[in-house]
Every structure is written in structure tokens, then in C-alpha cells.
Amino acid sequence: MDKKQMELLQGTLDMLILKAVSLGPLHGYGVLLRIQQISKDRLEIQQGSLYPALYRLEHQGWIASEWGESENKRKAKYYRLTAAGKRKLQTEAEKWNRMAELIEGILGTTAEEV
Amino acid sequence: MRLWSKVRSWVRALLRRSRMEREMDAELRFHIEVFAEDLVRNGVPREEALRRARIEFGGVERAKEECRDARGTSFIDSLLQDLSFGLRMMRKNPGFTAVAVLTLALGIGANTAIFSIIEAVLLRPLSYKDPGKLVLPAFVSADFFPTMGIWPELGRTFTSEEELHQAHVVVLSHGLWLRRFGGSPEAIGQNLQIDGIEWKIIGVMPATFHFPDKDQQFWAPLTTNRSWQEAALTTKIDPSNTRLFYARWLVVGRLKTGVSLQQAQAEIDSLFAHLAESDPDPNRAPVRAFPLGLNLSANMRLALFVLFGAVISVLLIACSNVANLVLARGAGRTHEMALRTALGAGRSRLTRQLFTESALLALVSGCLGLLLASFCLHALITFGPGDIPRLDEARVDARVLGFTLAVSLLATVVFGLIPAWRISQSDPQESLKGAFRSASGSVALRRMRNALVVLEFALAIVLLTGAGLLVRSFLALEEVDLGFQPERLLTLRVTMPAGVSQARTLVLHEEALERAAALPGVKAAGAISDLFELSNVQNLGLRAIEGREPEPPDKWTPLIWQTVSGDYLQAMGALLLRGRYFSQQDMANSPLVALIDENMARRYWPGEDPVGKRFKGQDPRGRNDDWVTVIGVVGNMRRNGLEREPVPHVFEWYKQSGSTPRDFVVRTAGDPRITAVTLRSLIRSLDPVAILSPVTTMNEQLSEQLSPRRFQTSLLGLFSLIALVLATVGIFALMHYTVAQRTQEIGIRMALGARRSDIMRFVIREGALLALAGVSIGTFAALALTRFISSLLFGVGASDPATFAGVAALLMVFALVGCCVPARRAMRVDPMVALRYE
Numbered sequence: 001m002d003k004k005q006m007e008l009l010q011g012t013l014d015m016l017i018l019k020a021v022s023l024g025p026l027h028g029y030g031v032l033l034r035i036q037q038i039s040k041d042r043l044e045i046q047q048g049s050l051y052p053a054l055y056r057l058e059h060q061g062w063i064a065s066e067w068g069e070s071e072n073k074r075k076a077k078y079y080r081l082t083a084a085g086k087r088k089l090q091t092e093a094e095k096w097n098r099m100a101e102l103i104e105g106i107l108g109t110t111a112e113e114v
Numbered sequence: 115m116r117l118w119s120k121v122r123s124w125v126r127a128l129l130r131r132s133r134m135e136r137e138m139d140a141e142l143r144f145h146i147e148v149f150a151e152d153l154v155r156n157g158v159p160r161e162e163a164l165r166r167a168r169i170e171f172g173g174v175e176r177a178k179e180e181c182r183d184a185r186g187t188s189f190i191d192s193l194l195q196d197l198s199f200g201l202r203m204m205r206k207n208p209g210f211t212a213v214a215v216l217t218l219a220l221g222i223g224a225n226t227a228i229f230s231i232i233e234a235v236l237l238r239p240l241s242y243k244d245p246g247k248l249v250l251p252a253f254v255s256a257d258f259f260p261t262m263g264i265w266p267e268l269g270r271t272f273t274s275e276e277e278l279h280q281a282h283v284v285v286l287s288h289g290l291w292l293r294r295f296g297g298s299p300e301a302i303g304q305n306l307q308i309d310g311i312e313w314k315i316i317g318v319m320p321a322t323f324h325f326p327d328k329d330q331q332f333w334a335p336l337t338t339n340r341s342w343q344e345a346a347l348t349t350k351i352d353p354s355n356t357r358l359f360y361a362r363w364l365v366v367g368r369l370k371t372g373v374s375l376q377q378a379q380a381e382i383d384s385l386f387a388h389l390a391e392s393d394p395d396p397n398r399a400p401v402r403a404f405p406l407g408l409n410l411s412a413n414m415r416l417a418l419f420v421l422f423g424a425v426i427s428v429l430l431i432a433c434s435n436v437a438n439l440v441l442a443r444g445a446g447r448t449h450e451m452a453l454r455t456a457l458g459a460g461r462s463r464l465t466r467q468l469f470t471e472s473a474l475l476a477l478v479s480g481c482l483g484l485l486l487a488s489f490c491l492h493a494l495i496t497f498g499p500g501d502i503p504r505l506d507e508a509r510v511d512a513r514v515l516g517f518t519l520a521v522s523l524l525a526t527v528v529f530g531l532i533p534a535w536r537i538s539q540s541d542p543q544e545s546l547k548g549a550f551r552s553a554s555g556s557v558a559l560r561r562m563r564n565a566l567v568v569l570e571f572a573l574a575i576v577l578l579t580g581a582g583l584l585v586r587s588f589l590a591l592e593e594v595d596l597g598f599q600p601e602r603l604l605t606l607r608v609t610m611p612a613g614v615s616q617a618r619t620l621v622l623h624e625e626a627l628e629r630a631a632a633l634p635g636v637k638a639a640g641a642i643s644d645l646f647e648l649s650n651v652q653n654l655g656l657r658a659i660e661g662r663e664p665e666p667p668d669k670w671t672p673l674i675w676q677t678v679s680g681d682y683l684q685a686m687g688a689l690l691l692r693g694r695y696f697s698q699q700d701m702a703n704s705p706l707v708a709l710i711d712e713n714m715a716r717r718y719w720p721g722e723d724p725v726g727k728r729f730k731g732q733d734p735r736g737r738n739d740d741w742v743t744v745i746g747v748v749g750n751m752r753r754n755g756l757e758r759e760p761v762p763h764v765f766e767w768y769k770q771s772g773s774t775p776r777d778f779v780v781r782t783a784g785d786p787r788i789t790a791v792t793l794r795s796l797i798r799s800l801d802p803v804a805i806l807s808p809v810t811t812m813n814e815q816l817s818e819q820l821s822p823r824r825f826q827t828s829l830l831g832l833f834s835l836i837a838l839v840l841a842t843v844g845i846f847a848l849m850h851y852t853v854a855q856r857t858q859e860i861g862i863r864m865a866l867g868a869r870r871s872d873i874m875r876f877v878i879r880e881g882a883l884l885a886l887a888g889v890s891i892g893t894f895a896a897l898a899l900t901r902f903i904s905s906l907l908f909g910v911g912a913s914d915p916a917t918f919a920g921v922a923a924l925l926m927v928f929a930l931v932g933c934c935v936p937a938r939r940a941m942r943v944d945p946m947v948a949l950r951y952e
Contacts, residue, residue: 029145047149048172051142052180059185061118067137070148077141 006043013045013053015096018081018089021063027076028054054079062088138181146171175457196470203471204478210443211475213843214436218479220836221432222521223486226510228425228829229517230491232418234508253336259285262323269302269317277335284313288321290331306332311613413905417826420580420903424833427573429521431837434566435844440472441563442851480521484510498825564884567841567848571888572895574834574841575925579896581834582917583907584827590909591820597751597760599687603812604780604790605645608797609805616774622801623774627680629796635783640682641768641775645815647674647754651761658730659718660741671717672761674754675731677775679768683709683748685781693725693746696767706731706742706770712750714762731764742766756819757908779812786811826906838925841888842932849881849936860940861948870941877937878930885929889922896921 020026020034032050035043057063062085070076081089146167153163171177204211259271271285284306286294295301305312313334451464488510495506608626610619623641630639651672655665683695691712700707708731715724728741750760768775782789790809797806853860860873868876897913904912 027144028141029148046172047145047170048174048177049180051138051145051177052184055181056184070144072148072151074144074148075140076144077137 012096013049014057015089015092016043017050017053017057018062018085018092021079022081022086022089025068025078025080027068027070027078029076031079057085061085134185138178142171142174142177193470196467197474199467200471200474204474207443210439213847214439214475215479215482217432217435217439217840217843218476219482219486220840221429222480222483223490224833224836225425225429225521226484226487226517227490227494228421230487230508230510231494231505232422233513234505253338254333255336258333264319264323266317267320268299269315271317271333272335277337280337281335282311282313282338283316283335285317285319285333286315287319287323287331291318414822416903417822417906420906421826421829421833424577424580424830427577428833428836428840431570431573431840431844433524434570435840435847436475438563438566438844439847440475441559441566442847494829563848563851567844567884568888568891570841570844571885571925571929572892574837575889575892575921576896576899577830577834577837578921578925579893579900579918580903581827581830582921583900583903583910583912583914584823584830586910586914586917587906587908588820588823588827591756591823594752594756594909596756596816597688597749599781600812600816602782602784602786603685603687604778604782604786604793604809605812605815606778606780606793606797606809607645607776607807608641608778609776610801611803611805614803618801619774622797622804623679623768625800626778626797629800630778630780630793631680633789633792633796635789637781637783638681638685639778639780640678640680640685641778642679642682643677643773643775643777645753645777645779646819647676647761648819651754656718656729656731660728673714674761674763675766676763677766677768677771677773679775682775682779683765685779686751687781688751689749691747691749692723693744695746696765700767700769702769706740707745707767708742709746709748709765710744711748711760711763711765713760714764715747717762731766756816757823838928841925842928844932845881845885845929846932846935848884849877849933850939852880853877853936853940857943857948860943861945864943864945865949873943874937874941877940878933881929881933881937882926885926885933889925889929892925893918893922 016035017031020031020038023034026034028051031054032045032047035045054063054065058065058079062082063079064082065077065079067075068078146164149171150160150163150167153166154160158166168174256272256274256277259265265271266285267288268291269285272281272283275281276283286301286306291297291301294306295304301315301318304315306315307313313332319333454464491508491510495508498505608622610622627639627641630636651674653667653670654673654675655667655670658664678696681695683690693709696707696709710724718724718729719727724744724747727744729744730739731742748765751763752758752760753763754761778793780786780789780793790811794806794809797804863873863876864870896918900912910917
């Protein structure tokens with residue numbers, strides 16, 4: 001394992017999955033690959049925890065699944081973003097950005113500014 | 115939208131559970147395979163790639179479990195899983211399942227049946243508003259119905275106007291209304307012929323109202339009753355002549371809210387004190403108020419509570435037996451549980467599984483118990499005595515069902531959670547290493563199991579002692595000296611409808627006696643006013659005794675006056691101690707004569723010969739001031755109940771007392787059943803209007819008197835037998851388990867030189883000590899409890915040493931039998947096998 005890999009912040013996996021499938025339908029393994037590809041292999045994702053997250057998101061109606069054929073002609077389950085998921089992703093992203101800004105602001109505070 | 119998708123997902127999950135499982139499998143397999151292929155493409159050898167893919171993926175089963183959780187179907191899933199697992203466990207241990215289910219079903223079934231009876235007989239409201247507030251006629255006064263707090267379902271009840279004018283109006287019972295008028299509202303206003311008199315129907319009472327007893331068919335104004343008219347007449351003419359109606363009318367009153375029975379009694383007393391001042395009458399007996407609810411005899415009530423206690427005890431024994439079985443199995447499954455924990459099962463999940471298994475057990479037992487209950491209840495109603503009021507109304511109803519389910523659930527909680535708690539307390543790693551199996555690891559568990567067996571034995575002792583005392587009472591009653599010969603004795607009640615003249619009644623009576631005595635196979639025939647005197651006996655006194663001061667009413671004691679005819683005393687086989695029997699020379703106008711019994715002789719003429727002594731009775735025909743001469747003394751007869759001490763009796767001669775006896779007794783030489791038929795048709799042919807009861811034998815009458823006791827005794831006997839069997843099964847199961855658990859220890863002992871007989875003694879001693887502890891505790895508890903049932907006992911003390919010792923010995927013998935099988939098993943342990951035993 002690459003020592004530079006970062007562990008995923010709690011609660012962010014859902015958002016990353018939504019983002020990954022927003023770019024086009026993917027099967028579970030594809031979701032994993034895409035997140036790794038986008039993050040340039042700097043995020044470590046527990047493969048086992050990916051599926052419960054996918055099932056949870058589907059159960060909540062943010063993603064939908066259907067069986068299709070994979071690149072190497074095998075049957076695979078493909079996930080795509082639903083309209084509700086799209087909205088969810090948007091609000092989650094906004095929330096994340098606000099939070100990041102806030103944290104950044106706090107961390108960037110110098111003694112004179114207090 | 116979101117909610118809808120959740121519901122859809124749940125429904126899909128439920129409907130297509132197996133399909134979703136397959137899909138989940140396929141999805142995860144796809145992931146691992148594609149991952150492995152990627153690794154192969156990067157130069158990893160094929161075998162190694164698959165292995166690495168699996169390792170990097172992590173626990174597949176755990177991921178699946180989390181996926182199921184995420185889908186939100188895990189509760190149902192795991193419930194179904196637990197249920198199927200539970201069923202599998204039940205099938206896998208048929209011995210355990212059978213013992214546990216039967217034990218619980220017995221407890222629940224017996225409990226429900228008895229609870230149904232108690233519910234019907236004791237708890238179900240008597241349909242009167244607040245029956246506890248009523249103080250105890252079917253001739254009733256106009257304010258009777260308002261007092262009872264009950265209104266007719268159709269029409270009306272009588273008015274005081276109708277009462278005053280002695281109007282022939284009746285209120286029907288619901289039953290009679292259905293039978294005679296098919297429930298038609300047109301019955302109101304119609305006429306009904308009763309005893310040859312036309313009565314106008316004015317109302318119908320609801321089905322739930324039966325008073326004074328459940329066979330009551332109609333109610334009429336008190337003033338229309340002939341006896342009342344006569345009594346009212348007599349009172350006006352001769353106020354001192356109160357004998358005719360002393361206990362004839364029961365007064366019903368409803369106490370005002372907040373008024374106690376004692377206060378009411380005080381008020382009645384002061385009212386009577388005033389009456390005594392303004393109208394002195396030495397023969398006026400005090401009036402006693404008693405709550406109507408007590409109409410069900412105090413002893414019957416006590417007996418029902420004893421039975422209820424017995425049922426609770428049996429259920430407790432059953433529950434602790436099952437608890438013990440499950441505890442033993444739970445301990446045996448520690449390894450299994452530890453393994454499951456290691457494989458990723460959460461503790462709550464394990465607890466839930468154990469709970470589901472116990473609940474399943476309780477549910478199956480509950481269903482079987484309910485079947486058993488309805489069967490038992492049917493049997494109890496069919497074979498129970500006919501004189502327990504409302505017994506036939508007992509049903510396994512919703513409330514009883516609720517009670518049963520509550521009991522089942524309670525049992526579940528009791529025996530399901532103890533092992534679950536024990537297991538959750540244990541460290542799975544230690545358990546896996548087998549530490550739990552060593553004796554030290556389970557001291558608390560062993561103590562709990564021992565305590566349960568001790569409890570079972572203590573409860574069984576209490577039940578068996580109670581039952582033993584009741585059985586001894588029953589046997590004593592069957593052996594009781596009756597003072598008469600009940601064999602080959604026929605009884606028959608002959609009454610005349612209202613309105614038939616005294617003269618006609620007397621003609622029939624004398625002719626019937628004469629013809630009956632002449633029947634072939636008849637040795638003697640006679641009659642008495644009442645065959646038995648089973649209700650409470652009134653305190654009475656003699657108005658005058660020759661050469662002595664009259665007794666003041668407060669010195670009076672129970673006394674029974676009876677009119678006899680024919681050869682009543684001879685037919686009964688009573689013992690003539692002194693003097694002579696009545697004879698045909700004793701005429702209406704000859705000197706008044708009476709026979710008395712031994713108790714009467716002892717009461718009034720102790721140490722003297724009563725024959726020839728004279729006293730004054732009260733004769734409604736106006737011969738009050740004539741002296742009555744005692745002509746003979748007979749032995750005491752148990753006429754006022756088998757269980758009660760005989761009360762002093764005065765027997766008057768029918769030609770002189772002014773009343774005609776109604777209960778015939780006929781002594782036969784041969785089979786009384788042959789004479790029974792001839793006797794009935796004989797009397798029927800003499801006067802067609804006479805009302806005849808079925809002819810019964812005296813032994814049937816006595817058996818009928820004993821039937822409530824027989825019912826209680828056999829029920830309690832049955833319960834204590836169940837308790838005995840369950841306690842034996844309990845100690846057997848415990849010792850069996852102990853031996854299995856300590857096989858290794860036994861092996862070591864044997865290897866170290868213990869003989870097989872030592873081992874056997876060692877096992878039996880352990881069981882015997884437990885049983886002895888239970889028996890001791892139980893005996894002390896029984897000593898403290900049996901005095902509460904002393905009013906139910908007859909001819910045996912509440913702490914009868916023989917019963918106590920016998921019961922203790924019986925239980926010890928059963929305990930030893932229960933220990934013998936496991937002890938023999940321990941004896942046959944092969945030390946070599948035992949030492950390797952894991």
C-alpha cells in the first residue's frame with residue numbers, strides 16, 4: 001500500500017459514490033476504480049464497505065440499479081444517479097464546500113485577527 | 115418519493131428475498147473476479163490474484179450482512195433466520211423439545227382451564243351491580259328488582275300497587291321466555307298457567323340474571339304466595355307463633371355507598387331492640403345481615419383459591435424445569451456461541467436468536483397448552499359436580515387467552531433471557547479455549563440450576579401435602595359414622611302443586627306409605643319433612659321444659675325440628691336407644707309425643723333418662739300449650755351434612771305436627787333399583803297431580819353431597835401428581851446434565867482408584883442432598899400454609915405428621931429414582947474415554 005494514501009473521512013463515501021455515478025452509470029467495481037482514478041490513487045477505500053454504501057443509497061432512492069453487460073461481456077449490476085440523487089449530491093456538495101471554507105477560515109486564523 | 119422507494123425496496127426484499135440474495139452473491143463475485151483479472155493483467159499469477167482480491171475485499175459475509183442491514187430488511191431476515199434456526203434446533207434435539215414443550219404445555223393448559231373456571235365462578239360479575247354490597251326470595255317484593263340494580267330486557271317489573279292487591283302477574287326468566295314464547299315480544303300481556311292459576315306476563319329479565327339460583331324461571335309478587343298469606347294471617351292472630359316463617363323469607367337490601375356491613379347490622383339491631391320494647395316476643399330470633407357475594411360458600415371460595423395456588427405452583431415448577439433445561443443447553447452451546455461471535459455475530463444478534471428460540475418454544479407450548487386447556491375444561495364441566503354455580507358457563511375466552519399468552523411470554527422471558535445473559539457475560543475467546551467447560555467457570559450457573567430444583571421440590575411438597583390432607587379428609591368422610599344404614603335405601607320427594615288441599619295431600623301420603631310398605635321386597639317405608647338439612651341450622655330453643663325455667667333466646671343453639679311419618683326411623687336404620695317408636699295409636703287428638711336424638715338428650719337432660727320428660731313446642735294448630743312427652747331416644751344421624759357435627763333433633767309425628775312430610779325413604783330387601791320403578795308408578799297412579807322427583811338411592815344422595823369435595827380433591831390430587839412428575843423430571847435432567855458435564859472429573863476419580871459404587875453413591879448423594887433441601891424447605895412452607903385450609907379438612911389435623919412424613923418420603927423416593935438413571939450412566943463411564951473427552 002502506498003503510504004501517501006489517505007483514509008476516507010467519515011461520511012464522505014456516500015458523496016463520492018454519488019459523484020462517481022453522476023459521471024455515468026457504473027458497476028460496483030467501476031465506482032471503486034473511478035474514485036481512485038479521480039483521486040489519483042490518493043484515497044484508500046475499504047472495498048468491503050463500498051457495497052453496503054451502495055445498497056444504502058439505493059434503498060434511499062438516490063441511485064438506481066439495473067443489470068447490464070460489462071466491458072468484458074459479463075453480467076454486472078450498474079448503478080446510475082436518480083433525480084433525487086442529483087439534488088442530494090448538489091446539497092451535499094454545497095454543504096461540504098461551506099464546511100471546508102469554514103474549517104479553512106478557522107485554521108487560517110492568525111493571532112492578530114482574534 | 116423517498117418513502118416510496120424505501121417501501122418498494124422493503125416489499126421487493128420481502129417478496130424476492132432469495133433472488134436478492136442471489137443477485138448480491140453475483141455482484142460481489144463479479145467484483146472479486148474483475149479485481150483479480152486486473153491483478154493478473156498487472157502480472158500477478160492467477161491463483162495468487164484471486165487470493166489477494168479476496169483479502170483486499172475483506173470479509174464477504176460481513177459485507178453481505180451489512181448490505182442486508184443497509185437494505186433495511188435485516189430484522190425480518192434475521193427473524194426468519196432465527197425462526198428456521200430455532201425450528202432446526204427443535205428438530206435436532208427431539209428429547210429436549212418434547213420435555214420442554216410438554217412441561218410448559220401442561221403448566222399453561224392446566225392453568226388456563228382452572229383460570230377459566232375461577233373466572234366464570236368467582237370473577238365474572240354476578241351480573242348485579244357491585245354484588246359485594248347486597249345483603250340476601252321466586253316470590254319477591256316490588257322493590258326487589260330496583261334493589262338488585264337490574265332492569266327487565268322487555269316489559270316491566272311489578273308495582274307496589276300490584277303487590278298490595280295480590281295481582282297474579284309474573285316476570286319471566288330469559289330462558290323460559292325463549293322456551294315458551296320463542297323470544298317473541300308478544301309474550302308480554304299473555305297468560306301463563308302455573309300450578310293451575312293464570313298469571314299475566316308483564317316482563318322478561320335479561321339472560322344474565324339468575325337469582326336466587328340459575329334455574330329460576332319466573333318471579334311473582336310476594337303477596338301472592340300462599341305461605342306468606344297464611345303467615346301474615348297467623349301473625350295477626352297469634353304473634354307468639356313465629357315458627358312458621360322464621361327463616362322463610364330472605365330480605366335483600368342494597369347498602370348505601372360508604373356504609374359497611376357492620377354499620378347496617380348495628381342499625382338492624384337497634385331497630386329490633388325498639389321492636390322488642392314495643393312488642394315483646396321471646397321467640398323472635400336476631401336478624402343477621404350477610405353479603406350476597408358470600409352466597410357461594412366460603413369453603414368453595416377457599417377451595418378455588420387453593421386450586422388457583424396449585425396451578426400457579428405447577429406453572430412455576432414447569433417454568434423452572436424448562437429454565438433448567440435451557441440453561442443446561444445454553445451452557446452446552448457456549449462453544450457454538452463463541453464461534454458465532456468470532457465469525458462476526460453481534461451480541462444483540464445472539465441474544466435475539468436465543469430469545470426467538472425460547473419464544474418459539476413458548477409459542478408452540480402455548481398453542482398445545484390452549485388445546486389441552488379446552489380439552490381439560492370440557493372434561494371438568496362434564497365430570498365436575500353440578501352444584502358449582504356457573505361452572506357450565508366457563509369458556510376459554512379472550513381474557514383467559516390473554517392470560518395464557520401473558521404466562522407463555524413471562525415464561526419466555528424467564529427462561530429465555532437467563533442463558534442469553536449468561537452467554538453475553540462470557541468471553542468468547544475463553545469459551546473457545548474451553549475454559550467455560552471447566553467446573554469453576556460455571557459455579558453461578560450450577561447454583562442457579564440447583565436452586566431451581568430445590569424450588570421445584572419445595573413447591574411439590576406443599577402441593578402434595580395439601581392434596582394428601584384433602585385425600586385423607588375424603589377417606590375419613592367416606593368412613594364417617596352416619597348413624598343410619600345407607601345401603602338399599604330409596605329416596606323420593608313427593609310434593610303437591612299450590613292450591614291442593616291439606617286433606618288431599620294427607621290422603622295421598624298415607625295411602626302411598628301403606629302401599630309402598632306392602633310392595634314385595636320392601637322392608638320399611640316412611641317419610642320426613644326434609645331428607646337432609648344442608649343449609650345453616652337456625653338457633654332455636656324449647657318454649658318450656660317441665661320443672662325448669664324457660665331458656666332466654668340468647669342461650670339458644672342450633673336445633674332441628676322434623677316431622678316424620680310411617681316407619682321413617684326404622685327404614686333409615688336409626689338406632690333406638692331408649693323408649694319406643696311412633697305408632698298408629700299416636701293420634702291427632704291423643705297426647706303429643708316426640709322422639710329425640712342423643713344430642714338433644716344430652717343438651718336438655720344430661721345424665722337423666724329423657725323418656726317421659728315433657729316440654730313445649732310450637733304447634734301451628736293452636737295446641738301450643740300442650741305438653742309434648744318424649745317417648746324415645748334414637749342415635750344421632752348425620753342429617754345436616756356429612757362434614758358437620760350432628761345437631762340436636764326433635765322428631766314430631768305427622769298426625770300431630772300439622773304438616774305432611776315430603777321426602778320418602780324406602781328400605782328394600784334386594785336390589786333397590788327394581789323397587790324404584792314400581793314405587794314411582796305406584797305413587798303416580800294414586801294421585802295424578804302429585805309432583806314426583808326421580809327416585810334415587812341414599813348412596814347416590816350421599817355421593818352427590820360429597821361431589822364438590824371429590825371434585826376439589828381430585829383436581830388438587832391431579833395437580834400434585836403433575837408436580838411430582840415434573841419435579842422428578844427436573845432432578846433427572848439436572849443430574850443427567852451434571853454427569854455429562856463432569857464426565858472428565860468422574861474419569862479422573864476412577865483413574866485414581868474410585869470404585870464404580872463410589873461414583874454411583876457420589877452422584878446419588880448429590881441429587882439426594884438437593885431433594886432433601888427442597889423437601890425441608892417445602893415441609894416448613896407446608897406447615898405454615900396448611901392451617902389456612904383447615905376449614906376444608908375433616909378428621910385430620912392441618913399438620914398431620916403421617917401425611918407430612920408420607921409425602922416427604924414419597925418425594926424422596928421419586929428423587930432417588932430420578933437420580934438413579936444418571937448415576938448408572940456415571941458408573942459406566944470408561945475412564946480412558948472420559949479423560950480424552952472434550
